[in-house]
Amino acid sequence: MCGIVGLVGETAAAPRLIEGLRRLEYRGYDSTGVATIFDKQIAICRAAGKLINLEGLIEKSPIYGNIGIGHTRWATHGVPSSINAHPHATESVAVVHNGIIENFSSLKSMLESEGHKFCSDTDSEVIPKLIHHLLEQGHEPIEAVAAALKKLKGAFALGIIFAGYENLLIGARRGSPLAVGSNEKESFLASDAFAMAPFTRTVSYLEEGDCAVLRPGITEIFDGKNRTVNRISHESEHDEEMANKSGYQHFMEKEIHEQPRVIRDTLNSYYNSSGGKVFLPNNSEDLFDFDQLYITACGTSFYAGLTARYWMESIARIPVIVDIASEFRYRGSPLNKNGTALFISQSGETADTLAALNFAKNHGQKIISVVNVAESTMARESDLVLPTRAGIEIGVASTKAFTTQLVALACFSIGLAMRRGSISEKDGARLANLLEQLPVLTSDLLKNINRFTQIADELSEVKTVLYLGRGSSYPIALEGALKLKEISYIHAEGYAAGEMKHGPIALIEEGTPVIFLAPSSPLFDKTASNIQEAAARGARVILLSDQKGINELDGLIYKSIEMPEADEFIAPILYTIPIQLLAYYTAVCKGTDVDQPRNLAKSVTVE
Ligand code: F6R
Numbered sequence: 001m002c003g004i005v006g007l008v009g010e011t012a013a014a015p016r017l018i019e020g021l022r023r024l025e026y027r028g029y030d031s032t033g034v035a036t037i038f039d040k041q042i043a044i045c046r047a048a049g050k051l052i053n054l055e056g057l058i059e060k061s062p063i064y065g066n067i068g069i070g071h072t073r074w075a076t077h078g079v080p081s082s083i084n085a086h087p088h089a090t091e092s093v094a095v096v097h098n099g100i101i102e103n104f105s106s107l108k109s110m111l112e113s114e115g116h117k118f119c120s121d122t123d124s125e126v127i128p129k130l131i132h133h134l135l136e137q138g139h140e141p142i143e144a145v146a147a148a149l150k151k152l153k154g155a156f157a158l159g160i161i162f163a164g165y166e167n168l169l170i171g172a173r174r175g176s177p178l179a180v181g182s183n184e185k186e187s188f189l190a191s192d193a194f195a196m197a198p199f200t201r202t203v204s205y206l207e208e209g210d211c212a213v214l215r216p217g218i219t220e221i222f223d224g225k226n227r228t229v230n231r232i233s234h235e236s237e238h239d240e241e242m243a244n245k246s247g248y249q250h251f252m253e254k255e256i257h258e259q260p261r262v263i264r265d266t267l268n269s270y271y272n273s274s275g276g277k278v279f280l281p282n283n284s285e286d287l288f289d290f291d292q293l294y295i296t297a298c299g300t301s302f303y304a305g306l307t308a309r310y311w312m313e314s315i316a317r318i319p320v321i322v323d324i325a326s327e328f329r330y331r332g333s334p335l336n337k338n339g340t341a342l343f344i345s346q347s348g349e350t351a352d353t354l355a356a357l358n359f360a361k362n363h364g365q366k367i368i369s370v371v372n373v374a375e376s377t378m379a380r381e382s383d384l385v386l387p388t389r390a391g392i393e394i395g396v397a398s399t400k401a402f403t404t405q406l407v408a409l410a411c412f413s414i415g416l417a418m419r420r421g422s423i424s425e426k427d428g429a430r431l432a433n434l435l436e437q438l439p440v441l442t443s444d445l446l447k448n449i450n451r452f453t454q455i456a457d458e459l460s461e462v463k464t465v466l467y468l469g470r471g472s473s474y475p476i477a478l479e480g481a482l483k484l485k486e487i488s489y490i491h492a493e494g495y496a497a498g499e500m501k502h503g504p505i506a507l508i509e510e511g512t513p514v515i516f517l518a519p520s521s522p523l524f525d526k527t528a529s530n531i532q533e534a535a536a537r538g539a540r541v542i543l544l545s546d547q548k549g550i551n552e553l554d555g556l557i558y559k560s561i562e563m564p565e566a567d568e569f570i571a572p573i574l575y576t577i578p579i580q581l582l583a584y585y586t587a588v589c590k591g592t593d594v595d596q597p598r599n600l601a602k603s604v605t606v607e
Helices: 014-022 051-060 104-113 126-136 141-151 251-257 259-268 282-288 299-316 351-362 377-381 400-420 425-436 438-445 450-459 473-488 497-502 524-536 547-552 571-590
Strands: 003-008 031-038 041-048 067-073 093-101 154-162 165-174 179-182 187-190 202-205 211-215 218-222 233-235 293-297 320-324 340-345 366-371 384-387 464-469 491-496 513-517 540-546 559-563
Touching: 003 014, 003 093, 003 154, 003 165, 003 211, 014 031, 014 051, 014 067, 031 051, 031 093, 031 154, 041 051, 041 093, 067 093, 067 154, 067 165, 093 126, 104 126, 126 141, 126 154, 141 154, 141 165, 141 211, 165 187, 179 211, 179 218, 187 211, 251 259, 251 571, 259 400, 259 438, 282 366, 293 299, 293 351, 299 320, 299 340, 299 400, 299 473, 340 351, 351 366, 351 377, 366 377, 366 400, 384 400, 400 425, 400 571, 425 438, 438 571, 450 559, 450 571, 464 473, 464 497, 464 524, 473 491, 473 497, 473 513, 473 571, 491 497, 497 524, 513 524, 513 571, 524 540, 524 547, 540 547, 540 571, 547 559, 559 571
Parallel strands: 293 320, 293 340, 340 366, 366 384, 464 491, 464 513, 513 540, 540 559
Antiparallel strands: 003 067, 003 187, 031 041, 031 067, 093 154, 154 165, 165 211, 179 187, 179 202, 202 233, 211 218
16 A cells, blocks of 8 residues: 655666556555655656656656655545655655554644645645754754654654755654665665565565665664664565566466466475375464464455355364454454464555454464565564465455465364364375365366356446355355456455345346356255246356256356366365456456556555
8 A cells, every 4th residue: 555665876766766666556556756866956756647657757857866765656645646646745855655644634733833835635745844844943854854753643654855965765664564675886665675676685674663764785774762773684585577477468367377386385385295294383382272263354365264264163173253354453352361363464564454463462362374475564473474375466456365375274274173183184184185186276277268258258248246155155255256346346246145035136137147156065955046046036147166066057057167076175265266267357358457456456554
């Protein structure tokens, strides 16, 4: 949610800021902007809309200077426009901000009463105005920033430059992520190490309350008490391959096709194929002694949690409460003393999930998280991280992050079940063996694409689609509806198939597409009855099932997608692939912006 980048060096800043912003555009694309210092003055260029608009402006009127900051915005306060675009600046200081300044109204009134004029509707504009005010009072830049930070309430990652200072870039973080790094002659900051990867691979992550002073080739970090600190440096794993589409039309398509590999990579973190056994991290034994588990997440990651509940309850026999992060901490839910809470997040930075994690921690819970970005705040705040190995996910709609979360959670469920003795080692090995089949099964599903494009063509013409499933297919129905909504803008609802008759059935009219996820399982006959009910009301039933299921319902179904026969344990992972492909090809058919759908951002770092 908003991406910031900054650099100070000896060569032109603007083209490299643009390169950094290109890699951060997944965090928001409502507007972009850069500021540099040239000839002792601040030069700014900002544009509404995507980076390409900013590039056009800079091509016509280049901006010079070897130090600069850049921003790509997901609008919170104020419409997406060039006036509200960052950087925000005065004649002495320019700032890019990711986060929300909660006390901006009172700061703005104070600054207005001191004669400062505001031009934008953003919360962020108070930051340069406040720093400017402090500079006017005689503070040096570093002191002025330190004094300003004390007055800010809310969340921020900041990049700050000053007129007349061509060798000084300041970064600060509270609540929003910020990485810093240097090479021999230059220093960089960015919301994500991926943005710095073309320039430096060695990065450090600022911790809560840290401030960084960057000069060419030198980065100093200070903690909240102004003490010099060392933050561990990491070699970032990002490579050039990750930043391009490798011949696919969209990142989302590329990421869907990467699933066989990343599922294998994730499985390898939990499964020893020669021993045929799932293993849990063995340095965390005391973390696993819980009688009930809270799972909390947002969006697609929440649906991974809902799916995991079926596994944990059925095989590990642990009662599980799954909650949406933005609700969990306000519900006043009584938490078990010394309990354990599990959080799921691709980015590891989602503000609601992070706030829920901190809430659980403050209420004595031990924290386990399933996280894709290893260096993220959530990973750092957890007692135990269960990693997913999806690699960087750039398409805003989550695909490979979801299936790898499912794999990690399935392994965790098997590991817990064996540890608790609710299944035998032999059963554990059987379930793990089923997971081992996933790379091949998913790869086969990705081979015959025509059958998805034909159905997608039809879906692209409709106004509403229903997705229905029972048992562990129910969360996948929810995920199917979410995927379709977010990238094709078609209204879709996911429901538990048995719940349809309690209300959603009223939406069905002649020709309404209803997608049923019905793998062969003990629940198949129940779903079959719901298919009868939908077909009787004129629904165009699209059935995802194996050959046996399709044969049984022949005559009732409008179209089908044949799935391999699969044990119900792995069915939710397998059935995710077709619902991703249907959403993807429907969006392609409609011509929407698949990788950057309207109003969305990949990493939602505001509450
Ligand atoms: C949907 C999607 C979102 C995210 C949600 C949580 O395709 O990507 O619903 O799943 O914003 O994000 P993370 O997993 O990063 O916490």
